[in-house]
Amino acid sequence: MSHSHSPVSAPATNGHDLAARIAELLTQIDTVKAEYATLDKRANEVAGQLAQRFPVYDELYMSAATEYNRAQADLARTKQADTEPDIPLDDAEKASTPNQAVRSELSGSTHNAPISVNKLYRRIAQLAHPDKTDDSNKHTLFLEAKEAKKQGVLSELIRILALLTGDETRPEQLSQHQGQDALAEKLSRINVLRKELTLYRSQLMQLRNSPMARIVDLISTNTTLSITKAETLYKMTILQRVKELETNTSGIRQDIAFQSNMNKT
Known part of the structure; x- marks a missing residue:
């Protein structure tokens, strides 16, 4: 007796669908x-x-x-003079x-920015600063966060914090499992945008109230x-x-x- 594959078993996403989702999230954020x-x-x-x-x-x-x-x-x-590392303040x-x-x-509001870059950076610093952990991988992420803060790139800070808290997998790790670099990067991008949208909505609600x-x-x-x-x-x-x-x-x-x-x- 033969069995045909159900349409449900087919991949739920493809490059076109993911690109459309990214565009939708960007529109919502704007x-x-x-x-x-x-x-x-x-x-x-x-x-x-x-x-x-x-x-x-x-x-x-x-x-x-x-x-x-x-x-x-x-x-x-x-x-700081006692035991605290040199971590910038909010x-x-x-x-x-x-x-x-x-x-x-x-x-x-804070400096007309719906989300505080400094708050995200400080949270990252608490997890990845060299004085807080011996994990060299986290040190690398901390340096990336430092540059992202300098440039004011909010989405990059969200991505780094997600990595540190275990809420996201690096694109290269995703691609190893899926064998699809482009799809892995899009999935990672969607994950970041969702978090960014949640933060923006939270700040808007705070302002409304x-x-x-x-x-x-x-x-x-x-x-x-x-x-x-x-x-x-x-x-x-x-x-x-x-x-x-x-x-x-x-x-x-x-x-x-x-x-x-x-x-x-």
Whole structure:
């Protein structure tokens, strides 16, 4: 008795299908990025207008944010002088030039980039920095990540992090199993793009749910009541964030004092 092969047993993908999927993912990424950029631009404009209208609140936040960033930088130097390797800090942990600090804080944006290259790089550094591991393969990936960070190539950092966390196989390893270099590279590219799209969507959702997005909606309604509500929400958000920053700064200063005492003993 003979058996014919079911169509289901045929390969599910080919070069054409994969290329179409890549194009689809790129289109989706561009759409999400465009929506993010539009909302972020409007949020920055409105926040700038409110900062000019209420300079006392703007100055209050700037002062608290500056002290917080200084404390973060001081703590990082204290730890680095003790045992930590030379791993670059996130932007949020560096001493800031707070020209747009209020806008970034309220909207969730960072240097107008939906995803922080620095955060991805730091995560990679924690896994692959020579002071963190003796694995020479990971050292190579760390050097690749360093160059990708320098060039600002987000997708490459996503790929490297996926390799380090076991979520992706190198294209050359895929080709050994499949014997199809082109297909292997496309599959790898799709994997990276999916992760990139997920990150962009996450950041867009964060922006949509931010106080600044709510303020933008209220301002856009353009009624006396909605504008009053927007101004009140702006002030309340600033005061709440200032309180959080002051509490965090106090905690960091205590950590610094503890670290200093430990270093002396």
